[in-house]
Each structure stands twice: as structure tokens, then as C-alpha cells.
Amino acid sequence: MIETIRGVILAETAVGDYDKFMTVLTERGTMSVFGNGIKRLKSPNFVGTQLYSYSEFTVAQKGDKYYLREASLIESFFAMRNTIEGIALASYISQVAVDLSVEGEGARELLRLVLNCFYIISEGKKPIGQVKAVFELRALADAGYAPDIVGCNGCGKYNLNVYYFDVEGGNFLCEDCFRRRNADFEDALRRESESDGIYSGARLIMILSPDVYVAMRYILYSRPERIFAFEIRDGALDELCDVCEKYVTCHMEKNYRTLDFYNSVVRKKD
Ligand SMILES: [Zn+2]
Numbered sequence: 001m002i003e004t005i006r007g008v009i010l011a012e013t014a015v016g017d018y019d020k021f022m023t024v025l026t027e028r029g030t031m032s033v034f035g036n037g038i039k040r041l042k043s044p045n046f047v048g049t050q051l052y053s054y055s056e057f058t059v060a061q062k063g064d065k066y067y068l069r070e071a072s073l074i075e076s077f078f079a080m081r082n083t084i085e086g087i088a089l090a091s092y093i094s095q096v097a098v099d100l101s102v103e104g105e106g107a108r109e110l111l112r113l114v115l116n117c118f119y120i121i122s123e124g125k126k127p128i129g130q131v132k133a134v135f136e137l138r139a140l141a142d143a144g145y146a147p148d149i150v151g152c153n154g155c156g157k158y159n160l161n162v163y164y165f166d167v168e169g170g171n172f173l174c175e176d177c178f179r180r181r182n183a184d185f186e187d188a189l190r191r192e193s194e195s196d197g198i199y200s201g202a203r204l205i206m207i208l209s210p211d212v213y214v215a216m217r218y219i220l221y222s223r224p225e226r227i228f229a230f231e232i233r234d235g236a237l238d239e240l241c242d243v244c245e246k247y248v249t250c251h252m253e254k255n256y257r258t259l260d261f262y263n264s265v266v267r268k269k270d
Helices: 078-082 084-100 105-123 128-145 175-181 185-190 210-221 234-251 257-269
Strands: 002-015 019-026 029-035 054-062 065-075 163-166 171-173 198-200 203-208
Touching: 002 029, 002 084, 002 105, 019 084, 019 105, 029 054, 078 084, 078 105, 084 105, 084 128, 084 257, 105 128, 128 210, 128 234, 128 257, 163 210, 171 175, 203 210, 203 234, 210 234, 234 257
Parallel strands: 029 065
Antiparallel strands: 002 019, 002 054, 019 029, 054 065, 163 171, 163 203, 198 203
16 A cells, blocks of 8 residues: 655664665654665655655555655754754654654644754754753643643642642642641751752652743643743743653653753753
8 A cells, every 4th residue: 555644754773775764753653664775865765764854755555564655855954953952852852752652643743743843943042941841741741641730739729839749640739738748848858959859758749930830831731833932031941841851751761861962962061
């Protein structure tokens, strides 16, 4: 069967000198496509099959495998390569997106989000940390891991000075409820370290400021085309990056090497 579908190339594996397998995120989910001879510069499909390209693929399906017939480039996002942080983030986003391996409606949302992030990275008009945090939180939420941050998990209050966010539980408590549930509250607080949060029993609790809470709500509930349309001050952005990153690591149960690399290049720049 031959079909044409649009998708973005999130990973590739070389086979010999001229062929490669590509992992392509489409609105139906990810598919593995084999391209014969596409690494040759003279191949008519060379341009449309570069990593991170969004292209229209004509493929032939044999069993559960897809073979490339033709790839025509829609958008290369080439400018992501202008900065090392940009390319590092693109590779982390790609890895998480492949791991989420959602299907149906979720895949359509994920494809849209990845394209949106790649576009914003290319443009370079938003802080790179903001792109990362938006991707992390929204991608996980769309895949079914949305935190419940509508109100305090104990009393329902939501206009607070401080939020005790339970990373694994994906919910938060107000200070009163947190104290009530943690007889050893003062002890717990003493162990606080700025960016690592505190532990309540075995639970990782991040203490969030109102700015971060508002940003998280925005990321979760805004329309996809408006998802980057918010401003956040530098200090709060660092907090937001921290909590979103820990949320991914906790719920994907995985430490991403691409994330370590991203953090190493961003820290070097600071
Ligand atoms: Zn409460």
C-alpha cells in the first residue's frame, strides 16, 4: 500500500554508507521509515530527509515496515542549528516525543507541539528555558500525565503565596494543609535546598512561587497556538524549568542523556 503523510524526523540510524532508518512523528503516531540511498548528496530525497525536517513522505507499507518513495521538504528548521542550546533542546524534545509514543488525537497534539517548539527555537525570540518548560509540561499533559493544579489537594484553595507541589502525585497543597499532613514540617523545611525541593516522606515536594504556578496553569490550559504567549521573569523561569524537568524525569521514569547535555551547555553559557 502506498500513502502520503506529513511528519517530522525525530531520530535517524545510519545503515551502511547511504541508507538510513528514520523515526518520523506523524499525526497518527511515530513510524519507522527506511530510506534507500537517501544519504547520497545526489539523492532527490536528500533535502527532505534531514534530521528535524518536517516533510511530506510518500511511503510504501510492507508488513509493519515503511519504505520511502519520496520526501518533499516543508520546513527544515535549519536555524535551530545556529546555537548549541537550540540543537541540544531539539534533540531532548525529540527523545521525549519518541518515548511518549502516543497515538490518535494525542499524536496530533504532540506533532503540533513539537513543530511549534522547533519553530520557536529557530526564531530565537523566546528564552530557550521557556521553550523547554512548555514542551515538558504540555507534552506530558497531552499524553495523559497532566498534573491536577486547579486547587489545593486538601482544601481546594488556589490563590496562595506558596504552593507545595508533589512531583510524583502531580498535585499541590497549601501551606496549612501541608503542615497538617507533615507533623515533621519544620524538620522537612530544614532540609530544603534551593533548587532540589524538599522530601516529605519519600515524596519530592517542590515549593513553587505564584509566578511559577500561574505559568504552569497557562501552559496546561492555553490554546496550542497561544502556548508561548506569556512572559516570565528570569528567577521564576529557572524555577519553572526545574519543576517541569523533574516532572518529566519522574513520570517518564528515566534520566535523559540529551537533557544532561542540554543542561551542561546552558550552564556553561551562564
Ligand atoms: Zn489546603
